[in-house]
Amino acid sequence: MNEGAPVWITRAQPGAEATAAKVATLGFAPIVDPLLEVAPIAASIDLADAAALAFTSANGVQAFSRLCDSRALPVFTVGRATAVAAREAGFTQVSSADGDVEDLARLILTARPDSILWAGAREPAGDLVAALNDAGVAARGVAVYETVDRAPSEATLALLGRPLSVLLHSPRAARGLAGILRCRPAQALRALCLSEAVAAPLDGLVESGSVARAPRPDETALLALLSA
Template identity: 65%
Template structure:
């Protein structure tokens, strides 16, 4: 991609803002126009008998941190971005699976001693709690946020007629994007996706690429490939 080329960031804030900083540092124009919005739920956090916390997204970390002041429990994070979010919120003992939910399950099963509390989305993409229980790990979950769909701005939609690259971080964002593209085809749109599962709803696009691992650094590497 040419320096200064526009890159549409579809993930929800505040993560979208952090991604935009990285995109600009690479020399591209960052268009922050999320297809999803995060709303913190009024959840009750009960840490009685909990030995560790599990997070499958930075949004889960941010929501938990707003709802609870507890920072002493060890944390298992799905990937490096989630781990950094946990460290940024003051958790001192953070382990990253550097992968997906299945990798996180394996990490927890190998290292957890006691009940694990997962804090995440009201409608999660994967069932970590069920997977952990299937591995013999005592686990329970609490929904601390929900993700709502939002429409892109008319200004962003107007850019679909010209060459444009979009970064897509989740299957749900990909489904929302695909729905808009059925109404407004974009033959010049290039989609860079965080995983094969994220790319699946966008298979109708002429240019869809996904990372070899679900990591934002790998996703940004595709910008300069």
């Protein structure tokens, strides 16, 4: 653990502020300076043949909810945070896989709905739609938002020369950090990653002992690494 080190939160808003509040509650000083930002897509939502909805992020729930007023269909979500977002948006039948995209696919395959509409990012981290179709569940997807890279402030970059912990929720954010570290090595950096896939882009750029991976892909497990 980097004792007394600030914690750089790289995830996109509005999730970054929610994470910052949790980090502060744990007694650490959060620095909110996302490497990503979310841009909505003006998509057309067709529910004609959908028996259920699937979401792999809270951003997907929020973007879908702005585009479509219907809340009648059952919802399957990748994890608890996404499930909370779905309930806050007005969905009442919400099942959470409490894991990753593979866990979500297994949950849906167990329930065997007639068809699934997934709403999410233009470039998702995992292909839920293909996994479901390959397993015999009719699924289609609609992109309702896209994630774009964002440059951090010079004030944040200046901290790379000091002890600093960085929270990484996605491979995309980790790739952004990797690009920075190729130009500005950070010997005292500790990278805390949501999963092995998130940690992968940092290979060779951060000392192996300074990269920690959450034992399961949820934020509670990720934040526990701060005190490990």
